[in-house]
Amino acid sequence: MSNAVAHAEAHGHAVHHDALQHHFETMQQQKEASTLGMWVFLLTEVLFFGGLFFAYLLYRVWYFDAFAEASRTLDISLGAFNTAVLIGSSLTMALAVRSAQTNQRSATVRWLISTIVLGCVFLGVKVVEYADKFEHHHVPGPHFISESPWAAQEQLFFSLYFTMTGLHALHMIVGVGIMSVITWMAAKGKFDEHYYTPVEMAGLYWHFVDLVWIYLFPLLYLVERHN
Amino acid sequence: MLDTLKLPERHYLNNGHGLKSWLLTKDHKRIAIMYLISISVMFLIGGLFAAAVRVELMTPEGDLFLADTYNKMFTMHGVVMVFFFLIPSTPAVLGNFLIPPMIGAKDLAFPRINLLSLYLLWVGAAFFFYALFAGGVDTGWTFYTPFSSSASNSNVVPTALGAFISGFSSILTGLNFIVTIHRMRAPGLTWFRLPLFVWAHYATSLIQVLGTPVVAITIVMVAVERMFGFAIFDPVRGGDPVLFQHLFWFYSHPAVYIMILPAMGVISEVVSTFSRKTIFGYSFVAFSSLAIAVFGFLVWAHHLFVAGISTYSAMVFSFLSFAVAIPSAVKTFNWAATLYKGAISFETPMLYAYGFFGLFLIGGLTGLFLATLGVDIHVHDTYFVVAHFHYIMVGGAIMGYLGGLHFWWPKLTGRMYSEFFSRISAILVFVGFNLTFFPQFMLGYMGMPRRYHAYPDEFQVLNIMSSAGAAVLGVGYLLPVLYFLWSLKRGEVAGPNPWGASGLEWQMPSPPPTENFKEQPVVHGEPYEYTPHVAREANLV
Amino acid sequence: MGSFGIPLFPEQASTFARDVDALYFFIIAVSGFFALGVTVAVIVFGIVFRRRHAGEVGARIEGNLPLELAWSIIPTMISMVMFGWGASSYFHMRTPPAEALNIYAVGKQWMWKFQHLEGQREINELHVPVGRPVKVTITSEDVVHSLYLPSFRTKMDAIPGRYTHLWFEATKVGEYHIFCTEYCGTNHSGMIGTVVVMEPNDYQAWLAGGGVEGTLVERGQRLFQDLACGTCHLDTGKGRGPSLNDIVGKTVALADGSTAVVDEGYLRESIINSQAKIVQGYQPLMPAFQGLVSEDNLVALVEYVKSLSPQATTTAPAAATAPAAPAADPTKKK
Amino acid sequence: MSGHVSPKSLYYSIFGALMVLTAITVFAAFLNLGAMNAPLALAIATFKATLVVLFFMHVKYSSRLTKLVVTTSLFFLAILLGEMMMDYATRGLGVIPPPLQ
Ligand code: HEA
Ligand code: HEA
Ligand code: CUA
Ligand SMILES: [Cu+2]
DSSP states (O other): OGGGGTTOOOOOOSSSOTTOOTTOSOHHHHHHHHHHHHHHHHHHHHHHHHHHHHHHHHHHHHTHHHHHHHHHTSOHHHHHHHHHHHHHHHHHHHHHHHHHHTTOHHHHHHHHHHHHHHHHHHHHHHHHHHHHHHHTTOSSSTTOOOOSTTHHHHHHHHHHHHHHHHHHHHHHHHHHHHHHHHHHHHHTTOOBTTBOHHHHHHHHHHHHHHHHHHHHIIIIIOSSOOO | OGGGOOOOSSOTTTSSOHHHHHHTOOOHHHHHHHHHHHHHHHHHHHHHHHHHHHHHTTSSSOOSSOHHHHHHHHHHHHHIIIIIIITTIIIIIIIHHHHHHHTTOSSOSOHHHHHHHHHHHHHHHHHHHHHHHTTOOOSTTTTOTTIIIIIOOSOHHHHHHHHHHHHHHHHHHHHHHHHHHHHOOOTTOOGGGSOHHHHHHHHHHHHHHHHHHHHHHHHHHHHHHHHHOOOSSOGGGTOOHHHHHHHHHHHHHHHHHHHHHHHHHHHHHHHHHHHTSOOTTHHHHHHHHHHHHHHGGGOGGGGOTTTTOOHHHHHHHHHHHHHHHHHHHHHHHHHHHHHTTOOBOOOHHHHHHHHHHHHHHHHHHHHHHHHSHHHHHHHTTBHHHHHHHHIIIIIIIIHHHHHHHHHHHHHHHSBOOOHHHHHHHHHHHHHHHHHHHHHHHHHHHHTOBSSOSSOOGGGHHHHHHHHHHHHHHHHHHHHHHHHHHHHHHHSOBOOSOTTOOOSGGGGSOSSOOTTSOSSOOOOOSOSSOOOHHHHHHTTOO | OOBTTBOOSOOOOBHHHHHHHHHHHHHHHHHHHHHHHHHHHHHHHHHHTBOOSTTOOOOOOOOOHHHHHHHHHHHHHHHHHHHHHHHHHHHHHHOOOTTOEEEEEEEETTEEEEEETTSOEEESEEEEETTSEEEEEEEESSSOEEEEEGGGTEEEEEOBTSOEEEEEEBOSOEEEEEEEOSOOSTTGGGOOEEEEEEOHHHHHHHHHTOOTTOOHHHHHHHHHHHTTGGGTBOTTSOSSBOOOTTOTTSEEEBTTSOEEEOSHHHHHHHHHTGGGSOBTTSOTTSOOOTTTSOHHHHHHHHHHHHHTOHHHHHHHHHHHHTTHHHHHHHHHOO | OOOOOOOHHHHHHHHHHHHHHHHHHHHHHTSOOGGGHHHHHHHHHHHHHHHIIIIITOGGGSOHHHHHHHHHHHHHHHHHHHHHHHHHHHHTTOSSOGGGO
């Protein structure tokens, strides 16, 4: 995926680009390989989260009241805010890729940095939310406290909440890491309109992380908000 | 004729010396060799655990080891053999080495990722060894909850993380193969000109990338439950322990095809080469690999027939399990038909292929017993199941792997091994194998449960036969280590194409240069062309 | 039974045994046919078409469509026979007849505890009468176990938090193995026992010999009082909880709009974790008895609540499953 | 070989649509739609996901192979969710299937 081509030397020209690795014949082939590789990687990610989603789905059907009750303890405004932030970061990411495609180096860097900043905002909010959970003893395990009659099953919800959002946050941290490297590369002028695969691949990854959240938000925060 | 052959002056093995030139290599061939060494070590370790199991089972009483020790022995035997030996075996060694040359490429699409996946296997193994030296693990290779998540007090988390990490190694290998096969084929090499070995690996890779992530997340769920006291499968807090089994087998059933498909690919190559004939029904064999990969995902709950799943879904899963047997049947029949009117010779790889036929047939057909609901209720979790999967995994998959290793050894090293000893070993493995595992079918139907440290007296005779067989089998497996090592220095120089095979990989010198081909090869013909004309060109006459 | 001193088959001691063994032989025959066929073919080809000189190559045969079809379709059809036969015997094994004797089994690291309705309790030993269907309701107190009766050719996992069932009808007086076949930790291989099949009279005598604590229902009734269930569950239905009379076998409407059929699993869940399913018109007031009642006592409570629905537990289900019983009959005659 | 370059306006309008849809999800969660709450929320999420995949991730302009990979992932996800649900959904049905009764 992206790091496979990460060592690329820049300022190329169409005929024999410096970023072309020895075992590929053409830049086209190299780019197609990276793209396919990234998509196959995302495919594994879909199934990775798929297992978790099934566990969630099953218990939500079984213990709907407990899930509704537990979900109401989540802060909907923070959740919605974070959704907006993450979608915003997807926008900036898409624009970063576009700038790379059109060879606007400083715009690329600017959009990438915006994406990183938004990603960090998201993670910051997540920290606040987690802290709140610890404070209210909503972390499943021996210290879990809940007044509701569904205390036991609420732990299922919170276990899934922490696992799902935790893995999602982990993906974001990795994403921010990757993005920092790419920003640095972009600032160094390693990309041009013939070679911007790393930016594009990082973008695909980032959008995927966004996709996961698009589902997590309603599933975790909005189980049953009326009444 | 062979005396005139010389090793090429420059090849991948002498292109760079010292540890660093190996550890930092991006050459798929060197990575394959490192895999070969790693998994051979793991196989010996797994085999030693098996030996311990067999020695304990010679007497009905649990007298040699404590029950806990015994439980750890078979658990670590299963974990090592499945996650650290058999899943990486054929793909990571032979596939890694051969797929690029077979499709006329210089390397895999992502050489660094290839190296990374080797490192991940090592890291995973390191976790496993940590667990081993910290006292081992006793959950069985299946890690069933709630035993693994709350009852066991052994090193579940490090072992599970070891399996998790080696799973990533497997995902990355599969990803690399998929991209390579899609994007790196030589001009003229259309899909239907690909060697069946490549088809088999393509199907394998699909399973690796689609299945492994699910077991990864399942392991994560067990780990958070164990480490943080979360509740996901915990029945006390309303979780469903059987959900774990669903998720686990969603991966682990397809995973058994990760183990067998590459071996099937090897068999296709070997059978064609040693009968000098094109594969009968090429496209059926090719598509049956894909069919196995896809259908393989539909049948997992046949491991759960008595685990409290609904009667209806048991019906569906049983039905689909029969469906997944059909493509295997198609393959078997096509291999047999390939032999018809061939020009067959019986060098060691072909002996292994014949061994594969016999053992895979028995293993596969006993899979039908297990897929049959009424019978599975009786034999589930007995030695019948143990015998079934050893027939396929040891009889089928390892016979295929060893056959492939003998077949391509001259390509890997440039030298031949001792034909005499290799035949002896092939025969020992076959005989020892049957002696070890056939009695287990009878034990299973008699009702002897698996994972038993002590058992009622009436089972002893068959158990002694099995243990005796294991000793023969152990010798059979040890021999190749010796003659392969011997061949590295003393073996006859093999030349580029000692078997007169038709694949692209045989057009490289043996051992091949780092870049495989000097010029990008262009493919004009069909695979498996064995006409008298081709035979002459390959210096067969 | 056996050959050369090696035993080959476990005893056939239940009505299932013949059925399962017959199916087993059928599959052996089919497998033997294919295994031999392929083996003979490859060996014969290997001899007849062996390479005679170094440059020889095989004939160029690409394939043959009719053959391919034949050897995909024929195995498919044969395997459908296996499937059908296997599935029908599975249904049979999963459908306890209504008149079956009820016995409860609780797995625990590392023992089997059995309870008879008459109040007999035993560990690692199970006494049953010959010639009478017996239904065992199984659960576990800790991890997954599996109750395996090889001479009866049946087994079922014991799953914590749930009831599962198996049934059998013993055909031969004698003693047979009980094994635990789901790996459950250190002493998994010690979790074994004996099922003692007795003549009905002996069985009655045996039952009479124990039961100091009274029948299961009586024990349940005592627990019901001790746990003060009756403070909420009044017979009038006017208490804080619904009346428990005549609920078994009925469909109850739940607060979330769904419905549930009242069976043993439902009763168990209602007691241990009552909030999972709230009966319509009631508040989630009932305390969860999880951890307060052992699985053994739960079984007694469940039996007691069942005894409050006299029609359901005796006549009603018998009527509901009556047509199924004759369907099961042909397999019973030997 | 620069691939498809979408106009900036497209990105902004997709962003706008996603924000609006998020608002609708939150709003709808507060309505009592009975059994329809969850399906609606999931339908909106799926619609949003589709927008992201097609436009932000350029699948609309990608090769057939990329589209194939996307469908493959959905197909196997459906197997995972569907076949497992099949077991749980049919557990309550008792043992004897109605037609055999
Ligand atoms: C490489 C590994 C491998 C392979 C390829 C297979 C292949 C098959 N397996 Fe096996 N299996 C395992 C490894 C494997 N298995 C393992 C490890 C376990 C136990 C795990 C554990 O619990 O620890 C297991 C357990 C297992 C079970 C669960 C048993 C239980 O626990 O109760 C079942 C049940 O259906 C099953 C069925 C099958 C079937 C139908 C096939 C089919 O794919 C076989 C197809 C092949 C043939 C059928 C032979 C060739 C065909 C012909 C010659 C034509 C004639 C055919 C017909 C008439 C149809 N296997
Ligand atoms: C690839 C997979 C693989 C392989 C190759 C093997 C190889 C062998 N296995 Fe095993 N086995 C499993 C996968 C595999 N197994 C799995 C998944 C389980 C289930 C675990 C669980 O229940 O959790 C299992 C369980 C299992 C059991 C059941 C334990 C139980 O349920 O209590 C037994 C018992 O006989 C057994 C035996 C053997 C033997 C004798 C070999 C032989 O083929 C090994 C031969 C190799 C050697 C012996 C080592 C090399 C030789 C030497 C070092 C020479 C010196 C040795 C001697 C002279 C003896 N295995
Ligand atoms: Cu209980 Cu094994
Ligand atoms: Cu399987």
